[in-house]
Amino acid sequence: MARGKKQVGPAIPEIDWTTDLTWKLLAEAEKSENRKTLLGEKKDEVSLLPLQSLGCKRSAENTAPEYIEDTKIAVFKRIGSVILADSYALNPDAVGDRVKKWFDYLVNCYKHHACQLRTTGEGVQDDPGYEPDEEHFDHYVPMSGPDDLTPKHIKSIWDEIVLKFPYFPELH
Secondary structure: OOOOOOOOOOOOOOOOOOHHHHHHHHHHHHOHHHHHHHHOOOOOOOOEEEHHHHOOOOOOOOOOOOEEEOOHHHHHHHHHHHHOHHHHHHOHHHHHHHHHHHHHHHHHHHHHHHHHHEOOOOOOOOOOOOOOOOOOEOOOOOOOOOOOOOOHHHHHHHHHHHHHOOOHHHHO
């Protein structure tokens, strides 16, 4: 029987992920200091924080700024400190873990629904060099959502997804 990770520190109350609380989480995730780490805004870009902002001190000999990579769990804790301040005061690690699990759930839901916009049957291709790409979309939907150039059937799929999963446009 596999054992779960032992919780260190006091237990925090169960988190009721209401619509309002989920929107707050997504708003915090969209902030530039969080988005880069969680969603990889730009390829090969690392989110860095000065060590001093984490309470670390530079040595007298070393006057160059010291930086560390901002980890995902650090970002989830930072978000938790904003949206779940009371629980965060009890146990920051547990709050960071709960925020991470809910965010991962939302991202997985997004991916599940996004599959509906992908090309499902590409048929026979005449080009002998053609290789189907799993990430190829039948129609590109901009980050802002469908526009005037989006075909009706794609708009219809989009609207159906948003009815089932209202956070879809925010994660797109």
